[in-house]
Amino acid sequence: MKYLRDISVAFIRSVKLENPALLDSTSATGIRGIRYIKEAGVKEAVLLDVNKKAAGNSKKNLKANKIKAEVLNADLQDFAIRHEGKFDIIDLDPFGSPAPYIYDLLKLSKDGTMLMITATDTAVLCGAHTSACVKQYGAMPLHNHLCKEVGLRILINYIIRKSAEYNFGVKVMVSISDMHYMRVFLKLEKGAKKAYDSVMQSGFGGYCPSCSSFAYAYGIVPMLHERCVECGGKMQCFGPLFLGRLNEKPLLRRMLAQLDDKNSKKIVKLLIDEYETPFFYFMPKITRILGTSSVSYDLVSESLKEKGHQCTRTLFDPDGIKTDADARTVTAAVKAAKARSQ
Ligand SMILES: C[S@@+](CC[C@H](N)C(=O)[O-])C[C@H]1O[C@@H](n2cnc3c(N)ncnc32)[C@H](O)[C@@H]1O
Ligand SMILES: [Zn+2]
Structure with missing residues (x-):
């Protein structure tokens, strides 16, 4: 996962926040928090992990790197209830689904907070277990070649819907789906209109297995044809899912300039060149x-x-x-x- 951490460091460097307060909410060894402090100029960081041993390791690693940060051995859900301050950047990388923690992140966020969220429950988001996706994300997945994109867009839509409940709109900055993980970089923007507009950037999709065409419709009430307009085949419907732009190209270009690692450069280059449109x-x-x-x-x-x-x-x-x-x-x-x- 080193190259993913490289991309996260490049993201923080490229968004150029002044003296950001950062929470690494699932810090494990503390490697991310430590790299954000050492390489991305973060001065104020909290490294949190529910596992006592992990928190101990973070302390040791901070000492070995001669840097300071607050290390807490606590559950993110308890921390979010008790903690009063807000963070500028929050990293979430739990085992499996990030869904149970989104409310906690929102409680710890303010206007402009950047969220960096990883999901490794890709089998669920990619439709290997339809009922699990319906239960966890309130969405119908698609289990074919489009599953990674559909899964990524379902994850973003889920975060948008939860954020809207807290009057946050979501600006999608970078979205990656590679191998067994998904990682999204988002900016929260406070306001009822922003929240509404974000929700309306989502909708539903349809795929025709007979001719391989697809269709999509924005909004919370689907207006999709049951039959394919090109061949009359029966459409497979999926969603709700985010239908807006997945990546901000100028930001990606700034990130690329910060990267040395071959793998991370390859991913960012592909995203820069990719034509932005839902599905393929x-x-x-x-x-x-x-x-x-x-x-x-x-x-x-x-x-x-x-x-x-x-x-x-x-x-x-x-x-x-x-x-x-x-x-x-x-x-x-x-x-x-x-x-x-x-
Ligand atoms: C996948 S690891 C994080 C890896 C780390 N980000 C890295 O790059 O090496 C997930 C971590 O989340 C912690 N964790 C799981 N549930 C948590 C919770 N509710 N609150 C805080 N930490 C939690 C686990 O103890 C584990 O150390
Ligand atoms: Zn068709």
Whole structure:
């Protein structure tokens, strides 16, 4: 997870808060808090962990690094009730789902607080256990190639809904779904209108397994067609989920300039280049529908760009295509690419 910590350090350096008060709410060895102090200029930090041994380790590691921070051995939920001050940055990285802790983070937040939240219950968010996702996040997941993006957007929507109850809007700054984790970097903005606007940036989606097209509709009342408008197939519906922009490109560019590590640079570069639109097409699915063998991304991309479309790769899947073209056009581009390669 080193490269993820590198990205978090780069995030804090790039948002440039003045003398931020930071809470590492699930600090374990204290490595994150320590790196934020040493590498991101954080002066005031609280390292919290419910595990006594972890808190002891944090103390030792702070001493070994010759830096000072407050170490607390407490449960985040108890701490949030008792603590009176607010933090500028809060890191949450529990085992599994962050959902049970979102209210606690909100109690400890103010206008402008940055939240850095990790989820490792990706099987749930990605729809391996539908009922668990419905129970934990109040959302219907999708269990196919789109599951990582859908899961990430379900997680953000969940945080938005909880934040709205506390009159916070949520500005989504960076969103990553890679391997077995998801990590979101968010800014809370106080105000009833901000909270309402954030909720309205969410909605529902539909996916057609017959032709691989997708659709989405904003708002809390879904206005989706039950049948695919392109082929008449039965749509699989999912959500509620966030449908807005997942990443702030200028911020990502500033972060990239702070990074040395190959892995973290690769992820941030991919996010910078990625065309921002909900969902993507999956080349193996399209070639399966067409009954042909695999096709190169570059040829499909060339064909779409010749027709004036946007087209990029996506971090969600190496075989994915993010584009403004519809399923019919992408399928035609795959056919054209196939013909070109023969
Ligand atoms: C995945 S580890 C954190 C790893 C750390 N962020 C890192 O980068 O190495 C999760 C930590 O959260 C702590 N934890 C779990 N539930 C907690 C709670 N309710 N309050 C505070 N800490 C908690 C665990 O004891 C554990 O040390
Ligand atoms: Zn269809």
